Amino acid sequence: MEKFKKYIKELFESGEIEGFLGIRKNGLHPVPHLFTPEHPEELETLTIPDVRYPMTEILLTIVRKYPDKKLGIMVRGCDERALNELVKNQKILPELIKHIGIACSADLAASCRCAQPYPEEIHYGEKVAPVEDRSDIEAIDTMPQEERFDYWMSEFSKCIKCYGCRNICSMCFCDQCTLEDNDLIATGQAPPAIPIFHLIRAFHMAGRCIDCGLCEEACPAHIPLRTLYRKVRESMSGFLGYVSGTEGGEKDPLEFLGSEGYMVPSKIDEK
Amino acid sequence: MTQKEESFEPKIIAFCCNWCSYAGADLAGSMRLKYPPNVLPIRVMCSGRISPHFVMKAFQKGADGVLVTGCHYGDCHYMKGNYITMRRVTILKDLLKFVGVEPKRLRAEWIAGSEGDKFARVAHEFTDEIRNLGPSPLRG
Incomplete structure (x- = not known):
């Protein structure tokens, strides 16, 4: 020290x-x-x-x-x-x-449950092994569709619209927030309309979320937000080959065309 | 099948880009091709303008299906808007699936200004598909 x-x-x-x-x-x-x-x-x-x-x-x-x-x-x-x-x-x-x-x-x-608990150059502390754990996503993926819907709706219904998840998020750097756009989300009304409030934020996390998990730590209602964003992060790497948080390279393919021949994703399995 | 299910008529929002798909829908009309009245077209300038938030809003407001249509690759009036559209739709479908909404309720199709018949066919197909799926779980 x-x-x-x-x-x-x-x-x-x-x-x-x-x-x-x-x-x-x-x-x-x-x-x-x-x-x-x-x-x-x-x-x-x-x-x-x-x-x-x-x-x-x-x-x-x-x-x-x-x-x-x-x-x-x-x-x-x-x-x-x-x-x-x-x-x-x-x-x-x-x-x-x-x-x-x-x-x-x-x-x-x-x-x-950090997949990379150390930065590139370390000035303090010892590198420890990363934790690979996607049990949270698997648990939901294996639920039948209706159960999944009920699960998420009951989780989202706990939301008190405190915007804590957004405020703590390092990736929420926009000057204007779509979650305060009155045409999409009725402002000044709590609780928020579900699931639109959470899904809009989840979609916005695609190509951005770096999986720090602070949103979930901040959430007073204990909504498993990180699981949702981890899923979007997985979809981004699965369909578009983009992992946010890596140094340099291509930018978010949802916002930038990129140089790789205007890649379009393969079709998703709809089952 | 109960009475209610039998009479279920889906509400479908179709976002159409100004330059190709809306012209395609227009042509379907000029050609006197019938397509189901369940499909409500909304004209936007480019399929790249269709924010996933619009799609979510449609579902939140009770749409049973959302159709996103645009120009074929290479035809986009704004050059590359539709590439981004397809990427967004794919990620959004996967997200819908994860939260327990059938991803089939969201569909992207490329329809050129000369493809009135394709617009009518897609509208028929999609309406049938959504009718079979039943009302959206998001319907209040």
Whole structure:
């Protein structure tokens, strides 16, 4: 940990970064914090807890205000996937953002069911094995169609339309949100119309969702949102060969034609 | 079969692109080809304009089937809009299937301005298919 703090301090001193978005200990609570070279003493409170925050979402807020600052950000595997996608969507400039990698602990990786619990370059922690688990999708795929419908409708009916899933999402960076479009979703009315509210968001996650699972953690009604978005993520890679969160390469094929000869998907099995 | 099922007439929304499919639908009319009155065409400028949100809204409002029609590949007035349409429809169908709505309720077809007969045929086929599937589970 001391080594890590020293590393950040060095980055400050060399001028490589003008701010570091990390987590500090505030009493007993770990909270996200922007460390700056003006207050190097704050680095003493720097901590790396076994909890996650929507760091890239916070970064976007900072970048909107200070678009030309060189910033460092503490990234886990999920944060890095989010940053990659933000670069592709031209929300951040990669040359201004320095990734400072944290490998997640085995406990955290297990509780997140994370398929990639480490970023490319690790400055703190040890790489642990990824967790491959698609039991949640399989459980629903094996249900008969009517049961599936009833299951999702009963889950969606718990929604209180708090927009928590959207607000915490690193990939929800649009200036105007379709979930606040009065022609599609009646605004100012709760609970929302189902399943349109959730399916529109689910479709929007296609080609974007980086499977961090923060939406599900944030949901006060415990709707298994991640399962839904994981499914869309799978469809995207299955039909269109696109996995969001990878560095560089093609952009979201639902929004960009891409260079690969205007690929169209194979027909889906309708059974 | 109960009385209710026998009298079930599906409501179908057909999104037609301005340049090919709507002209195709028009031609079906000019040719005096009959197609079921269940199909309600909505004209949009391009099939690429058909946001999946429109499709969802149609289902939410009680449509039993949604037909998305556009120009054939290479014919699109806006060059490549229909490629994106097909990608979206595929992902949306898979999503519908996952939440327990029959993916057959959503269908994409390419219909040229000269294919009035194809428009009528697709409208017949699709209406029959949806009639067999019964009312949409999303109907309130």
